[in-house]
Amino acid sequence: MKLIDLSSVQDVDQHADTFLDELCQLLGFDYASYAAANPISGDVRGYANYPEEWKLHYTKRGFHHVDPTLYTSAKSIAPVDWGRFEHDGKFNKVFRDAHDFGISDRGLTVPIRGPYGDCGLLSVTRNCTLSEWDKLKKDVVGDLQISAVHIHDNVMQTGVLTKALSTPALSSREKEILQWVAVGKSQQDIGDILSISHRTVEVHLRSGREKLGALSTPQAVGRAIGLNLIMPG
């Protein structure tokens, strides 16, 4: 995916909106937002590319205290379609107003649970028919998972403490595979060299990429070299 790599920027705060804009453009959503609850302070930190007037209204009315896309979605391990929310008072409070601001209740929230009890929530919405929505969801849910973990990990690592705690813990297998990628071997070659299936290569490569906070394999290799986890190819 061609998204801005948040692990390569100095200040995630300044680039999070760009990330959400690009995400919407690339995958076909109207709006996207990311929110994370700090497990210690309970503060909600977030970014969104919603219209400014909706953001103001949302904050002024304190919707972040009742918004089911935050509080209900955080309870799931799987992406939560907003269609699953009970249409209770809290739901109506947020979504009736959202409707007035031209924001659809057709949406999906991807929860990412982090190692410290933190939970990040990437939400996307699009005003479209149900059949279009179902097709879109099926096509992009994998990309949404990758995007969600990327923005969550990079936002979480901006704290000085978490940064110190989060030197990527790569397994020997993950390092070994990244090392072979660094010298130019294909996944198929690496499987043959290590006598493992290409699926094993892939699952470790994906895990390695995510641990390094990278979106692509070349980024992951660069970062692993930078951290002295592997040798330059």
Added chain:
Amino acid sequence: MGNGMIIIIDELNRHKYASILEDMYKLRARVFQDRLGWEVKVTDGKEIDEFDDLQPTHVVSIDDDGDVVGCMRLLQTTGPHMLADVFYSILEGEPPLRSAQVWEATRFCVDTAKLSGGKTRNSISYVTSEVMIGAFEYAQKAGVLDAVAVIDPVMNRVLKRSGNAPYDYLGNAKPMGKVTAMAALMDCSDERIESVRAFSGIRHDVFATDEDIHARRSARMNRQKAPASKPIGDLHDYFAQQMRDANDAEEVDAVKRLMQAVEEQLSDGGYQPERRHS
């Protein structure tokens, strides 16, 4: 009415399935403590650990009698999970996989005491296959590509024989109670689902509707209220069949009303529901 036996229970819908979850924890106690001898904590006959407090998803199989006969617990590998925090000895000092597109499956079991051999609807192999299909399809919908499952060698053999062999293992098998535990990798791909379906002959939608579940559980509860020694005993199979054939909640209620009427007619002291004790 569909034939599927699987329900997905997560934190959003668990209030609807409280008694099923109780039965699931009891099945886990029978399997992991009694049969496999794992050092698990069992309270009131239920095996519940700290990972059940982390709002996991449960894939649960309910058979035609309304009994929980299989289950599996799913957690994200991005946050706390068992391979990272409990079963790390299997990984021999290596850090676990961490990916939003890899889920961890633990407490995977079927009721071997109730289920039979062979490949029929009430066999170990069939229920295992249906739980796996349900889990893979649920994972696919979530954009998840692989699962790492903590299993014992018996389950490993069942998987290998049912068109569902793990494509690799992490670390090495480690002793755990009477048996060993291993971490198996399985892709949540169309190819694997098709392979399991082809082996098991399961072609239907594996997910049960709420009406199915309600009918099976009601029949079960009524059976417990009225054991075979009671007057209604002879009619039990008839009512169970009626429940299974019911098409909607209204028909289920009709069956229940009929059962109650018959029970009242047959028993001397009128209708007196028994307390469930299990």
